Amino acid sequence: MDAGGRRGVRVVEKAGPWGFFFLLAYIGAAIYFVSQSGGTFWGVVLGLLQAAVWPVYLIYLALAGLGA
Numbered sequence: 001m002d003a004g005g006r007r008g009v010r011v012v013e014k015a016g017p018w019g020f021f022f023l024l025a026y027i028g029a030a031i032y033f034v035s036q037s038g039g040t041f042w043g044v045v046l047g048l049l050q051a052a053v054w055p056v057y058l059i060y061l062a063l064a065g066l067g068a
Contacts, residue, residue, distance in 0.1 A: 026051055030051035033048070033050045034048065035047075
């Protein structure tokens, strides 16, 4: 207990390297999809959204290929 008589909560985050990996993957996907967008405002917005959800497409196509 600390000096005030309250208990403190300690949070230990152990997924830091994975977060960095996913950040790099998002940045790479964003660069790819935005470069394919044509440069319009809504095209860039759509490219950023596609970069956020591209793993969903990948898993869907992998499962569809397996016949699941």
